Amino acid sequence: MPVVPLAFGFEKRHIFFDGAAHPDVRESLAYLIPLPEHGLGVIFYTWVHALGRDGQSRAGSAFIVYGPGVAEPVFEVSDDIFVPDSASFDDWTVGSAHLSMTDDMMSSALTFAGARVSLECTWEGLNPSFGFAANRGGCPQWLAWDRTEQGGRYKGRLVIDGKVIELDNLGHRDHSWGMRDWGGATHWKWWNILGPDSTAIHVMEVQAFGRTTVHGYVQKDGLMGTVMSFDADITYDDRMMHTNIELTILDDEGRTTEVSTRKGADLSWPVSPHLLLHEASMFATVDGREGVAYMELAWPPAYIAHHQKVGMGYTGDQSALVLQRD
Numbered sequence: 001m002p003v004v005p006l007a008f009g010f011e012k013r014h015i016f017f018d019g020a021a022h023p024d025v026r027e028s029l030a031y032l033i034p035l036p037e038h039g040l041g042v043i044f045y046t047w048v049h050a051l052g053r054d055g056q057s058r059a060g061s062a063f064i065v066y067g068p069g070v071a072e073p074v075f076e077v078s079d080d081i082f083v084p085d086s087a088s089f090d091d092w093t094v095g096s097a098h099l100s101m102t103d104d105m106m107s108s109a110l111t112f113a114g115a116r117v118s119l120e121c122t123w124e125g126l127n128p129s130f131g132f133a134a135n136r137g138g139c140p141q142w143l144a145w146d147r148t149e150q151g152g153r154y155k156g157r158l159v160i161d162g163k164v165i166e167l168d169n170l171g172h173r174d175h176s177w178g179m180r181d182w183g184g185a186t187h188w189k190w191w192n193i194l195g196p197d198s199t200a201i202h203v204m205e206v207q208a209f210g211r212t213t214v215h216g217y218v219q220k221d222g223l224m225g226t227v228m229s230f231d232a233d234i235t236y237d238d239r240m241m242h243t244n245i246e247l248t249i250l251d252d253e254g255r256t257t258e259v260s261t262r263k264g265a266d267l268s269w270p271v272s273p274h275l276l277l278h279e280a281s282m283f284a285t286v287d288g289r290e291g292v293a294y295m296e297l298a299w300p301p302a303y304i305a306h307h308q309k310v311g312m313g314y315t316g317d318q319s320a321l322v323l324q325r326d
Contacts, residue, residue: 002252003217003224004134009103011129011148013048013088014177017057021050027177029089029099031110031123032192033154034171034281034294036264039069041281041294042158044110044119046097048083056082061097063112063119065160067265067281074160076114105129105150108173121156121167127200127219129175136226136252137213140206143185145178149216151192151200170194170292172202183274184208188298189232191247193259193284195220195291201257203227203249218251220286225251234297238311240304241266241278242297260285261293276301 015027028047035042043064052058060079078095092099100109106125112118132139133146150173158165172192185208193201202216216227228250235244243266247259261282269277276299284293 003128003130003226006105006129006131006134006148010131011089011101011105011175012103014145015048015050015057016085017052017055018050019052022179023049023051024180025050025178026180027175028180029101029175030173031108031154032172032174032294033158033167033169034264034292035067035069035165035169036281036283036292038067038165039265040065040067040160040165041265041267041279042119043279044097044099044112046092046094046099048094052082054082056084059083059094061094061112063097063114063117064267065117066267066279069265070160073267074114074116076112076117105148110156116161118159119156121154121158123152123154123171123173126151126153126170126194126198127217127224130202130217132215135215135217136228137215139215140184140208140213142179142181142208143206144176144180147174147176149174149192149202149204151194151202151219172294182272185275185298186300190296190298191216191245191293192295193247193261193286193291193293195284195286196289198222199286199289199291201249201259201286203230203247205230218249218253218255218257220255220257223253225253225255228252238308239268240299240307241268242280242295245282245293245295258287259293261295270301274300276304 031044033042046061048059062077065074089101098111108123187207189205191203199220204215230249233246243263245261249257261284266280282293284291
């Protein structure tokens with residue numbers, strides 16, 4: 001089926017104060033800047049929960065930098081900041097973070113002024129914002145009532161511990177709202193690949209309630225199609241962090257896209273007692289052309305702990321497991 005476009009203004013703020021809301025009803029925006037050539041991954045993240053107090057929602061923001069290109073990972077976080085319903089994403093300030101997003105969903109401006117990091121940049125979309133709910137597979141309701149994904153380009157300046165990085169880099173953003181049950185899935189793959197000539201790919205595979213669903217899009221050669229299926233061979237290190245991924249994607253335009261990614265920077269993020277996020281800023285090729293990727297895999301912590309305990313090693317083929325015991 002063709003990609004269903006989103007209406008103008010679709011990504012205006014959706015979550016407002018509700019004194020009776022479930023504590024996991026939230027809205028979040030994440031801007032991801034993979035910089036594998038610098039040994040870095042960068043996350044600009046902000047959120048708002050419906051459940052607050054005194055008629056105001058509870059918001060927060062975070063700026064995260066990880067990888068061998070930084071002496072120590074950066075986690076600069078502000079939380080429990082109460083915001084009025086009148087605050088929206090055309091002029092959103094929470095803690096050290098400021099965001100401005102246009103109603104056509106194709107432009108954003110980001111600033112962050114922290115202790116170790118600062119950012120001032122623009123983000124321009126490469127492809128139309130893609131909404132899960134209206135497209136193939138829908139949106140799992142424990143994950144969000146709806147979520148959007150979009151590739152783009154960052155331009156501006158990033159400063160980390162006094163080091164200046166001039167940005168003119170491909171990257172991704174996402175936006176979700178509604179319930180977020182971090183324990184709702186047994187596993188997911190959340191993959192974002194960008195290449196030359198406005199090539200932008202998003203693939204999400206979710207395993208939950210005994211079902212596996214696949215979501216996402218491929219934009220290349222001026223045409224956007226929905227992801228139908230994919231095959232992936234993944235190489236892991238002894239932390240069960242993905243270091244290489246060989247990926248073949250089939251979309252509903254009948255195209256096959258070949259992707260290869262390799263390690264640049266990574267982060268193991270215990271986002272919940274129920275889920276550990278393995279983030280990786282990666283070098284990539286897309287159909288043989290150089291690109292960049294931000295590749296996340298989500299696992300129950302006990303699953304990773306089990307494999308680390310028994311010392312299981314992996315080849316590039318997930319079906320070929322070599323047990324390494326003392």
